[in-house]
Amino acid sequence: MSQSDKMPIVAMQQLGNRGKTQMLNVEPIENGTVIDHIRAGKGKKVVEMLGIDKNSAGRVALVMNVPSKRLNKKDIVKIEGTFLNEEQTNLVALMAPQSTINIIKNGKVVEKREVEIPNLLKKVGICPNPNCICNTEHAERIFSKEEQGFRCHYCERNFKADELVR
Numbered sequence: 001m002s003q004s005d006k007m008p009i010v011a012m013q014q015l016g017n018r019g020k021t022q023m024l025n026v027e028p029i030e031n032g033t034v035i036d037h038i039r040a041g042k043g044k045k046v047v048e049m050l051g052i053d054k055n056s057a058g059r060v061a062l063v064m065n066v067p068s069k070r071l072n073k074k075d076i077v078k079i080e081g082t083f084l085n086e087e088q089t090n091l092v093a094l095m096a097p098q099s100t101i102n103i104i105k106n107g108k109v110v111e112k113r114e115v116e117i118p119n120l121l122k123k124v125g126i127c128p129n130p131n132c133i134c135n136t137e138h139a140e141r142i143f144s145k146e147e148q149g150f151r152c153h154y155c156e157r158n159f160k161a162d163e164l165v166r
């Protein structure tokens, strides 16, 4: 069990029209993925970009504004029944570079990944250049990591990480 799983997790849920927030307890998951240390405010984007929606099989918890020593405040995403693959891990790395991915099986953390963007990023991210051939011809997206940002293999322009995940 990781620290984040032992911690009493409290989720803030916006109650639509009344605009109040309510405290909710979120149970630890038995099998699935916990993305921890997401910079506060980015959790919702992570859920969206991973394509998690009402059609996903398991329960999903987005826990926002959790006090964190490392980040001051962080978001945590728990996805029941889903184990992130390499592409999804890279996608998370683009959106939340300091995050940690915990793979949970039978209630135990069996794998802990510090997310790191590979030097050659394939299939994830979208080139923000609307005229880029990878957008018009649906070519496989390839970006190479540089000292500053990422360079599109096709149009050779350099972009920041968050520009690729808009």
Ligand SMILES: [Zn+2]
Pocket: 127, 128, 129, 132, 133, 134, 152, 153, 154, 155, 156, 157
């Ligand atoms: Zn491009």
